[in-house]
Amino acid sequence: MIKKWLSTLRGRLFALLAVLGAVTSLAVGGATYVSVRAEADALFDYQLRQTALSLRDQGQVAPDEAAVLADPSFDYVVQIWSLQGLSLYSSRPQGMTEPLPARAVLGYSNLRLGGQDWRVFGAATPLRVVQVAQPLRVRQRLAALAALRSVLPVAVALPLVAAAVWWLIGVSLAPLARVTHAAQARGATALEALPTAGLPGEVAPLVDAFNGLLGRLAEAFETQRSFVADAAHELRSPLTALKLQLGLLRDSAPGPEQAASIARLRGGIDRAVRLVEQLLALARAEPGAQSAGLPLDLAELARQAVSDVRPLADTAGVVLTLTAPDPLPLTGDPQSLRGALRNLIDNAVKYGARTVQVAALRGERGAPLLRVDDDGPGIPPEARERVFDRFQRGEDASVEGSGLGLAIVRAAARQQGAVVQLADAPLGGLRAEIRWPRAARS
Structure with a gap:
C-alpha cells in the first residue's frame, strides 16, 4: 500500500516535503531548546546575583526575610559572614546535609555538596561576605520545562502543517487530475484536445505537445478516411466496367466482336491495375510512412x-x-x-x-x-x-x-x-x- 502511494506524484511530493519539514522542525526545535535552556540558566544566575547583592549591605536579616529564606520550598541557600569569619546568618533547606564552605569564592562557582551539584555566587563588602547557592538539578529542571514549553508549539503545528501541505498538493495537482480523467473517459476515436486550463507551467508543455499529437492524428485519420472513400469511389467505376465487359465477352460470338471485347477487357484490367498501383504509391508516400x-x-x-x-x-x-x-x-x-x-x-x-x-x-x-x-x-x-x-x-x-x-x-x-x-x-x-x-x- 505504501509503495503504491509513493508511486503517485502527490505521494512523492508529500513524502519529500514531510521529510524536509521533519528535519527542519527537529533542527529548529533543537536550536530553540538549547537557546531557551541557555537563557534560563542566564536568568537564574541573574536572580542568584541579585539575591546576594540585596543582602550584602544589610546589617542583619530582618525577621520576615529570615522567615522567607527559611521556607523549605525556597530553593536558595543563603549564608552571611562577617569579615572576621563570624556567621551572621545561615539558611539550610530541607535535605541539605552539610553547610556551604566557610571560605567563599567571589563571583560564580560550582560546588558539590551532599551528593549534588550547586551553583554559588559570592559577594563581599567592607563589612560582610554573602554567599547564595542553588541546586543545579532545580535549575536544570526549570530550564528544561521552559525549553519544552517553547518547543511544544512546533510539535503541535507539525501535523497541522503536514495536513495543509497534503491539501495544497492536491489543489495544485487538481488540473492534472482533470486532464487524466478527461483522457481516461474518452473513447478510442475521440481525438479532441485535452483541457489545459490551470495546468502548472511544468506540465502544460507536455499536455500541449500531446494535444498537438492528437491534432496530427485527427488530421491523419481524416485524410485516411477521405482517401479510403475516394479510392472506393474511383475503384467502383473500373470494376463495374470490367464486370460489364466480362458480360459482353461472355455473350459475344467468336470472331472480331469477341476479340474487341477481349481488348476492351484487357484495357480495363490495365487501368484498374494502374489505379491500384497509384493508390499503393500514394499510401507509401503519405506522412508517417517509413x-x-x-x-x-x-x-x-x-x-x-x-x-x-x-x-x-x-x-x-x-x-x-x-x-x-x-x-x-x-x-x-x-x-x-x-x-x-x-x-x-x-x-x-x-x-x-x-x-x-x-x-x-x-x-x-x-x-x-x-x-x-x-x-x-x-x-x-x-x-x-x-x-x-x-x-x-x-x-x-x-x-x-x-x-x-x-x-x-x-x-x-x-x-x-x-x-x-x-x-x-x-x-x-x-x-x-x-x-x-x-x-x-x-
Whole structure:
C-alpha cells in the first residue's frame, strides 16, 4: 500500500516535503531548546546575583526575610559572614546535609555538596561576605520545562502543517487530475484536445505537445478516411466496367466482336491495375510512412525514370531529352523519387506535349533539383494548387488517368524533405520542379 502511494506524484511530493519539514522542525526545535535552556540558566544566575547583592549591605536579616529564606520550598541557600569569619546568618533547606564552605569564592562557582551539584555566587563588602547557592538539578529542571514549553508549539503545528501541505498538493495537482480523467473517459476515436486550463507551467508543455499529437492524428485519420472513400469511389467505376465487359465477352460470338471485347477487357484490367498501383504509391508516400533513407544518385535515378517513360513518349511522338551532367549523391527513397519523377514525365507526355526536357542538376546553394519542362497546354496559375488534390484530373477529359499523379509527387517530395513547384516553362508549357532546400549529404 505504501509503495503504491509513493508511486503517485502527490505521494512523492508529500513524502519529500514531510521529510524536509521533519528535519527542519527537529533542527529548529533543537536550536530553540538549547537557546531557551541557555537563557534560563542566564536568568537564574541573574536572580542568584541579585539575591546576594540585596543582602550584602544589610546589617542583619530582618525577621520576615529570615522567615522567607527559611521556607523549605525556597530553593536558595543563603549564608552571611562577617569579615572576621563570624556567621551572621545561615539558611539550610530541607535535605541539605552539610553547610556551604566557610571560605567563599567571589563571583560564580560550582560546588558539590551532599551528593549534588550547586551553583554559588559570592559577594563581599567592607563589612560582610554573602554567599547564595542553588541546586543545579532545580535549575536544570526549570530550564528544561521552559525549553519544552517553547518547543511544544512546533510539535503541535507539525501535523497541522503536514495536513495543509497534503491539501495544497492536491489543489495544485487538481488540473492534472482533470486532464487524466478527461483522457481516461474518452473513447478510442475521440481525438479532441485535452483541457489545459490551470495546468502548472511544468506540465502544460507536455499536455500541449500531446494535444498537438492528437491534432496530427485527427488530421491523419481524416485524410485516411477521405482517401479510403475516394479510392472506393474511383475503384467502383473500373470494376463495374470490367464486370460489364466480362458480360459482353461472355455473350459475344467468336470472331472480331469477341476479340474487341477481349481488348476492351484487357484495357480495363490495365487501368484498374494502374489505379491500384497509384493508390499503393500514394499510401507509401503519405506522412508517417517509413522512408528508406538509402544513398542514391539523383542523376542516375533521372536516367532510369526517363527510360521508364521513353516507350510511351516514342509511341506518342514526343521528343524526350535528359540533362544530367554530374552525379548528384543524396540520401532518400529511390523507389519513391523515381516514381514521382516518372509521374511528372508521364503527365507531360499524356497531356499533349511534343517536347519534354528533363534535368537533374544543382540549384541554388548547391541543392539538388529535378526539373521537367514541356511545351504542352500547361496549367493556369489559379489551378496549379488544386491539381495536387487526390483524384483531380486535368481539363482534358480524353486523357486517361487516376488523378493521383501529382498527389503522389507532392507526398513523395515531402517524405524526402523536398518541395514541388509549378511554373511557366521556357518552352511555353509547364515547368515542374522538385527542389531540396539545401545541399544533401550522401
